Amino acid sequence: MKPTDLQTHIAAAKRREALFAALGLVALMIGILTFATLFADMAWKGLGRLDVDFFTHFPSRRASHAGILSAWVGSTLVMLVTAFFAVPLGVAAGIYLEEYSRKNWITDLIEINITNLAGVPSIVYGLLALGLFVYQFGFGQSILSAGLTLALLILPVVIVATREAIRAIPQVIREGSYALGATRWQTVRYHILPYSSAGILTGVIIGMARAIGETAPIITIGALTFIAFLPPSPVKAEPPFFSVDWLFSPFTVMPIQMFNWTSRPEAAFQVNAAAAGFVLVLMTLAMNGLAIWLRYRLRKRIKW
Amino acid sequence: MAALVSVFTTVGIVYILVRESVLFFQHVPIGDFLTDRQWTPLFDDAHFGIVALLSGTATSSAVALAIAIPLGTVVAIYLSEFAPFRLREVAKPFLELLGGVPTIVYGYFALLFVTPLLQRIYPELPGFNLLSAGIVMGIMIIPYVSSISEDAMRAVPMSLREGSYAMGATRLQTALRVVVPAAFSGLASAYILGISRAVGETMILAVAAGMQPNLTFNPLEPAATITAYIVQVALGDLPHGSVGYQTIFAAGLTLMVFTLACNVMGHFLRKRFREAY
Numbered sequence: 304m305k306p307t308d309l310q311t312h313i314a315a316a317k318r319r320e321a322l323f324a325a326l327g328l329v330a331l332m333i334g335i336l337t338f339a340t341l342f343a344d345m346a347w348k349g350l351g352r353l354d355v356d357f358f359t360h361f362p363s364r365r366a367s368h369a370g371i372l373s374a375w376v377g378s379t380l381v382m383l384v385t386a387f388f389a390v391p392l393g394v395a396a397g398i399y400l401e402e403y404s405r406k407n408w409i410t411d412l413i414e415i416n417i418t419n420l421a422g423v424p425s426i427v428y429g430l431l432a433l434g435l436f437v438y439q440f441g442f443g444q445s446i447l448s449a450g451l452t453l454a455l456l457i458l459p460v461v462i463v464a465t466r467e468a469i470r471a472i473p474q475v476i477r478e479g480s481y482a483l484g485a486t487r488w489q490t491v492r493y494h495i496l497p498y499s500s501a502g503i504l505t506g507v508i509i510g511m512a513r514a515i516g517e518t519a520p521i522i523t524i525g526a527l528t529f530i531a532f533l534p535p536s537p538v539k540a541e542p543p544f545f546s547v548d549w550l551f552s553p554f555t556v557m558p559i560q561m562f563n564w565t566s567r568p569e570a571a572f573q574v575n576a577a578a579a580g581f582v583l584v585l586m587t588l589a590m591n592g593l594a595i596w597l598r599y600r601l602r603k604r605i606k607w
Numbered sequence: 608m609a610a611l612v613s614v615f616t617t618v619g620i621v622y623i624l625v626r627e628s629v630l631f632f633q634h635v636p637i638g639d640f641l642t643d644r645q646w647t648p649l650f651d652d653a654h655f656g657i658v659a660l661l662s663g664t665a666t667s668s669a670v671a672l673a674i675a676i677p678l679g680t681v682v683a684i685y686l687s688e689f690a691p692f693r694l695r696e697v698a699k700p701f702l703e704l705l706g707g708v709p710t711i712v713y714g715y716f717a718l719l720f721v722t723p724l725l726q727r728i729y730p731e732l733p734g735f736n737l738l739s740a741g742i743v744m745g746i747m748i749i750p751y752v753s754s755i756s757e758d759a760m761r762a763v764p765m766s767l768r769e770g771s772y773a774m775g776a777t778r779l780q781t782a783l784r785v786v787v788p789a790a791f792s793g794l795a796s797a798y799i800l801g802i803s804r805a806v807g808e809t810m811i812l813a814v815a816a817g818m819q820p821n822l823t824f825n826p827l828e829p830a831a832t833i834t835a836y837i838v839q840v841a842l843g844d845l846p847h848g849s850v851g852y853q854t855i856f857a858a859g860l861t862l863m864v865f866t867l868a869c870n871v872m873g874h875f876l877r878k879r880f881r882e883a884y
Contacts, residue, residue, distance in 0.1 A: 327684065341712065562711050577715070584709070
């Protein structure tokens with residue numbers, strides 16, 4: 304090979320390399336720009352509808368009067384039920400798998416299971432809930448059914464986050480605790496849980512952000528799309544001062560309200576859909592952003 | 608005990624799906640289910656050919672993967688081998704956010720933004736079509752593919768790269784001929800999980816691809832997928848225990864079997880690349 308050949312060869316290789324770097328940047332930008340377009344499009348169309356009335360009005364047949372009151376109240380209540388079941392169960396399962404379980408075929412089975420559950424399409428959870436919660440247990444098409452469904456759906460997320468947070472704690476901490484005579488439970492309670500709480504919280508927030516945007520399983524259990532009333536209040540004037548009637552109330556949630564508006568032909572409702580979508584995206588963005596920030600801080604701060 | 612809840616969930620899913628499907632297959636012979644070319648369970652002249660729904664699922668997934676796999680792979684190679692550290696630190700959370708957007712929002716975007724855009728290029732495109740749903744779904748899946756692929760490529764030991772550089776290879780040659788082959792099983796598992804995401808995706812298709820079962824492999828036509836059909840039935844008011852009610856469980860079982868196969872395959876492939884070094 305003559306020197307000039309070599310030079311052109313190197314130049315060509317460098318050109319290809321620059322070309323690929325540009326391609327990579329473009330590919331990366333396609334994702335990010337799509338997201339920016341989506342966000343801008345919804346803001347552009349929907350911001351005009353976003354005022355106090357939009358949050359305090361029930362859905363209506365007239366697009367300009369419709370609001371998301373029942374939707375955001377429903378979403379909030381469903382999230383409460385979801386968190387109430389998913390967080391204790393998920394954290395307990397994570398702690399058990401990391402700190403208590405012995406390695407045997409049962410834990411192997413559980414582990415394969417969790418991996419698989421994380422990959423099951425969400426609509427299949429909806430079918431499970433329809434068959435089990437709605438008809439078998441007779442919870443009906445209620446907030447309780449929806450909350451339980453979403454709790455099962457995000458359980459793998461919470462378990463995996465808990466296990467990762469716990470695994471990051473060095474063995475030295477546990478040994479120090481045992482050396483001082485602590486029992487396994489005391490070690491978990493006073494060392495493992497506090498040190499892993501930020502990591503667990505990150506996982507819980509990501510799970511909740513997923514649950515709040517989840518539409519398919521809730522449609523499957525039969526949430527109504529047009530709800531012009533609120534669930535009964537949990538606080539009562541007469542003893543025993545609280546009631547659980549709201550758990551069994553019919554409901555709607557934000558994504559379903561948005562689905563309903565999106566699938567209508569009238570342009571005015573699509574503006575409402577944009578506004579509802581904007582609120583929804585803002586909420587999930589805030590939650591995911593918070594989780595990412597927490598994780599970032601965690602990584603920087605903790606030095607064992 | 609709490610850990611067993613996950614096992615109960617799986618058992619519950621399989622039990623419910625199989626129980627209702629068995630009832631369904633008492634009405635409809637399994638041969639018809641697999642070979643009939645029409646899916647009209649709610650008409651008087653009922654046909655139960657899952658193929659009509661599968662074609663919609665297959666076509667939309669193919670469109671999505673045609674976008675997600677090349678772009679996801681390029682993004683992963685770029686982030687793992689080329690991008691400066693700062694860019695990677697900024698880009699990864701952004702991609703994560705992209706995966707966190709509710710799918711109903713993507714559905715809205717496909718129906719009311721991407722479809723009108725495509726209609727400007729190709730005016731005959733119907734309002735509901737598999738193409739725009741597939742494109743948006745593909746973009747949604749990019750972060751899943753790229754993040755697993757990138758992890759796999761990061762797991763390739765530095766010494767392999769250094770060996771390649773020492774031979775005078777450029778970064779691109781190293782990336783394509785050393786790192787990608789070494790991480791191949793990881794990449795394959797990323798693709799398989801991408802397929803399983805695309806097949807199980809519901810809302811984008813229910814919103815943007817229409818709900819009319821249609822035996823077609825043409826992405827320019829509207830067609831219902833398995834998931835969209837389940838949504839359609841659930842939105843209506845079907846009595847508990849009717850054949851229509853049971854169809855969604857049979858459809859769900861088909862979906863579950865397929866995604867489970869994908870996930871198990873992806874899991875084992877991933878295990879292999881973990882043990883490789």
